Amino acid sequence: MTAIEDRCRLVLVVPEGDDVSARKTMLEDALRGGDVASVIVPQYGLDDGEFQKHAEALVPVIQDAGAAALVAGDTRVAGRSRADGIHVTGGAEVLAEAMEKHSPKLIVGGGNAKDRHQALEIGDVGPDYILFGKIGGDIKPEAHPKNLALAEWWASMVEVPCIVMGGTDPESVLAVAETGAEFVALCQAVFAEPANAAQVVASVNALLDEKAPRFED
Template structure:
């Protein structure tokens, strides 16, 4: 078993699948591939009732695999589904409200940190993590250069962990790790071909084990 605590770890963004059973199977299979720190469950186009149903099925699967289940945005859904935390995609105001109401009982993090000023505003709120990029922002093979630059700047001076959205190529995880970021988020890089998800999670972990820089104690 590799030591994942001293290197960048993988965060998965659950794929957009309207069928609950298929989504649960695909996410569950991916989690069998190796170390995953957390899984972010976006609402996508689901109404609250359907999002609730998805969360109630997916959260236990994620937790059973030893990962943290983070619900995007909807605090009521997160509470009812007994999720581990909230991912807030809005700006500082939305994040501040979520932290005030739900921390430290729940993990609360997020972002919309599109530049250094916004990142520092978010950092002043002391969230559990800051997210660079959008959870649906994996539109190119590589991670967005701006997010990599922000992460490198952030990791060099701020203790709050950061998650950086990777690209559609699983190899983009290494570029994120090289910034000093604690976590890399992948979505389409893992789930574009659901049958390959477990082996891709395993491959990303092997890549990070071999080549990711190690954090100092």
């Protein structure tokens, strides 16, 4: 493991927007800030054609920065944009279908687990990761306590890596790291002020370097 890989790493979630070039610039800036394991690009309200355009603009930016590009939405868009993976927002059944079609060629992960039972159903499918929290769920400064509790339980007993949705405060990453989760996802904390995105990514990495617990080999 490298020094960064032995602690909780950052995942970015691209916020809503319909201006492709503005989103591209914003993402390029954020990724200059330091280590990002992967970036989730959700479809939000875009139709498939528009989403295709956005994915084709954003995926290369993500990959050039050394992060994995995960498309959430139309799986055909993921394929055409040459993304590294698919983020499934449905439950275990939808995830199982996506795994059957796209794994191991693509990274396939998902979430929407509201309790331990649903989490274990998703885990049984054997995805590449599970997300605790929902995209767009970062409406408070801290990560949701329920997601922190699920992550702590999960990290102690299941090998499938987990991502936890952080809050609007960049420092919410520490509470996530302390659960033993492999990844923390941020959206508003990084992108609410696009001009500061690189600075926030740099400060989050510095905080995790300094204070996040280290994983054992």
